[in-house]
Amino acid sequence: MGSGAVELYLPGSEGRPVLLSPGFVREVEDLAGRMVSRCYQCKKCTSGCPAGFSMDYQCHEIIRLVQLGARDEALRSAAIWLCASCRTCRERCPNDVDPATVMDCLKVMAAAAGVPLGRRRVRTFHRAFLATVAALGRAHELGSIALYKLAVPGAALDDLGLGLRMLSRGKLKVAPDGIKGRGEVAAIFRRAKARETRLRKRFGRTGAAEGRGGHT
Amino acid sequence: MTERTGGNEKYLYYPGCSLHSTAEEFNESMQALLGALGFVWEELSDWNCCGATPAHAQSEFLGAALPLRNLILAERQAETWDRPTGGAVELLVPCAACYSAFRLAEHEVREGGERGRELGREVAEVMGRPFEGNVAVRHPLEVLGRQEAADRLRAGVERPLTGLKVACYYGCLLVRPSEVVSFESDPEHPESMDKLMTLLGAEPVRWSYKTDCCGQSMAVAESGLVSELTGRIVRAARGAGAYALVTACPLCMMNLDSRQKPGPGERALPVFFFTELACLALGVGRPEAWFRRHLTDVRPALEVLEAKQSASA
Ligand code: SF4
Ligand code: SF4
Numbered sequence: 192m193g194s195g196a197v198e199l200y201l202p203g204s205e206g207r208p209v210l211l212s213p214g215f216v217r218e219v220e221d222l223a224g225r226m227v228s229r230c231y232q233c234k235k236c237t238s239g240c241p242a243g244f245s246m247d248y249q250c251h252e253i254i255r256l257v258q259l260g261a262r263d264e265a266l267r268s269a270a271i272w273l274c275a276s277c278r279t280c281r282e283r284c285p286n287d288v289d290p291a292t293v294m295d296c297l298k299v300m301a302a303a304a305g306v307p308l309g310r311r312r313v314r315t316f317h318r319a320f321l322a323t324v325a326a327l328g329r330a331h332e333l334g335s336i337a338l339y340k341l342a343v344p345g346a347a348l349d350d351l352g353l354g355l356r357m358l359s360r361g362k363l364k365v366a367p368d369g370i371k372g373r374g375e376v377a378a379i380f381r382r383a384k385a386r387e388t389r390l391r392k393r394f395g396r397t398g399a400a401e402g403r404g405g406h407t
Numbered sequence: 408m409t410e411r412t413g414g415n416e417k418y419l420y421y422p423g424c425s426l427h428s429t430a431e432e433f434n435e436s437m438q439a440l441l442g443a444l445g446f447v448w449e450e451l452s453d454w455n456c457c458g459a460t461p462a463h464a465q466s467e468f469l470g471a472a473l474p475l476r477n478l479i480l481a482e483r484q485a486e487t488w489d490r491p492t493g494g495a496v497e498l499l500v501p502c503a504a505c506y507s508a509f510r511l512a513e514h515e516v517r518e519g520g521e522r523g524r525e526l527g528r529e530v531a532e533v534m535g536r537p538f539e540g541n542v543a544v545r546h547p548l549e550v551l552g553r554q555e556a557a558d559r560l561r562a563g564v565e566r567p568l569t570g571l572k573v574a575c576y577y578g579c580l581l582v583r584p585s586e587v588v589s590f591e592s593d594p595e596h597p598e599s600m601d602k603l604m605t606l607l608g609a610e611p612v613r614w615s616y617k618t619d620c621c622g623q624s625m626a627v628a629e630s631g632l633v634s635e636l637t638g639r640i641v642r643a644a645r646g647a648g649a650y651a652l653v654t655a656c657p658l659c660m661m662n663l664d665s666r667q668k669p670g671p672g673e674r675a676l677p678v679f680f681f682t683e684l685a686c687l688a689l690g691v692g693r694p695e696a697w698f699r700r701h702l703t704d705v706r707p708a709l710e711v712l713e714a715k716q717s718a719s720a
Pocket of ligand 2: 236239240241242243250273274275276277278279280281290291294
């Protein structure tokens with residue numbers, strides 16, 4: 192057993208010793224602005240979580256991982272990307288932990304840390320969507336779906352029938368809308384980018400760059 | 408104008424990206440309804456995308472700063488109006504996702520402590536002016552539920568939706584987090600849409616999936632998740648005896664309208680924007696044209712309605 196590694200059995204760790212970072216809970220609390228340590232594992236969040244059936248760790252387990260300092264387990268989980276941001280957990284948590292915001296915070300940290308992402312294609316979709324907003328000031332569905340499909344191998348034919356039905360009913364605009372204040376929107380994106388760069392310095396990219404690794 | 412719009416002479420209107428693309432029928436029916444009820448409004452000029460889920464998932468700052476630019480534009484635009492009453496101008500935001508993003512951003516600037524102040528400062532630098540809080544973000548369901556609007560709506564019904572059983576589906580974004588976004592007296596059991604449907608003569612069913620999640624923007628990257636969640640909602644609505652689902656959110660519409668897999672012998676359950684049904688009852692706008700844009704055939708619900716209407720005539 193190396194320093195910081197303890198024999199900890201977690202559903203996703205398959206008996207491997209899990210490396211704990213004791214400072215992790217403070218980092219998350221600081222970045223998310225939420226008191227994760229207040230969670231007493233009542234599972235009220237998980238009981239109401241609609242995406243739980245698809246998650247590797249349930250909502251309260253993600254919170255527990257953070258409390259324990261199981262940084263890698265939390266940051267590599269699929270759960271943080273499968274969270275649909277419905278905020279049921281936030282609404283019902285008796286301790287105001289706001290797991291929904293913690294999930295967002297963990298996504299940001301995972302991307303900044305450069306760990307392999309549990310569901311990279313969700314992030315790819317977010318980036319494709321935001322790329323059209325950054326360029327035009329408004330979202331452009333066709334553009335973002337095209338960018339997403341270019342980036343995700345094997346996705347080109349997903350939902351092709353649906354895409355065609357949407358096109359034929361005029362639901363997907365071909366020509367994008369652009370706004371005059373694109374410069375202001377671009378300035379907002381630059382400031383967001385500067386924050387990301389600061390976070391990357393802080394949490395460090397641990398080897399695997401974001402461009403690497405397959406889509407899951 | 409003041410007495411006709413409940414104290415505000417004129418509203419601002421933010422359509423958002425969905426109402427300009429996948430949900431144009433929501434935009435058209437919303438405006439037809441507001442027009443029929445005597446509302447006066449101006450579209451926010453040069454509005455930008457609110458960022459939706461991708462923005463707050465990528466960066467908390469981005470998720471709040473994008474809506475904040477719109478709020479600052481709204482203040483600037485309303486300043487040019489000749490407004491005798493003063494007070495905050497109400498900004499109508501029909502898309503539930505945009506509405507939620509606006510309310511959360513406004514909340515962050517006002518209540519978010521040092522973080523909120525920093526957000527406000529940075530966006531003020533970009534825009535050349537700060538957000539001063541003279542714009543109040545409103546969802547149309549809240550405004551339409553006010554006494555005067557409701558009275559006008561009741562008086563305007565030409566063709567009541569008699570016998571049309573509907574499952575009013577609110578989803579996540581209009582009700583959670585309730586302390587920031589909700590205008591319902593009980594956010595776990597919202598009623599604004601049910602009340603509106605009752606005014607139109609329809610029969611809202613009692614069911615327990617009103618505020619369950621449809622999967623939101625996961626449809627592209629995680630379509631399996633969305634199919635499962637929409638399947639549960641549709642089954643529950645059907646089980647409660649509804650002939651149709653009614654929504655106030657373009658994302659919910661997209662997911663419910665496009666991902667149904669009816670079982671053997673079943674027809675897919677039609678999905679309507681509440682504004683489309685209101686226009687149908689009021690006899691305004693172009694419901695036929697809007698319904699042609701739906702992916703799920705709406706005829707099963709319209710056939711039931713026609714049968715019930717002629718039976719009660
Ligand atoms: S509801 Fe709150 S306190 Fe209960 S397990 Fe979830 S996060 Fe912890
Ligand atoms: S916000 Fe995410 S984690 Fe919380 S209940 Fe909804 S899907 Fe589950």
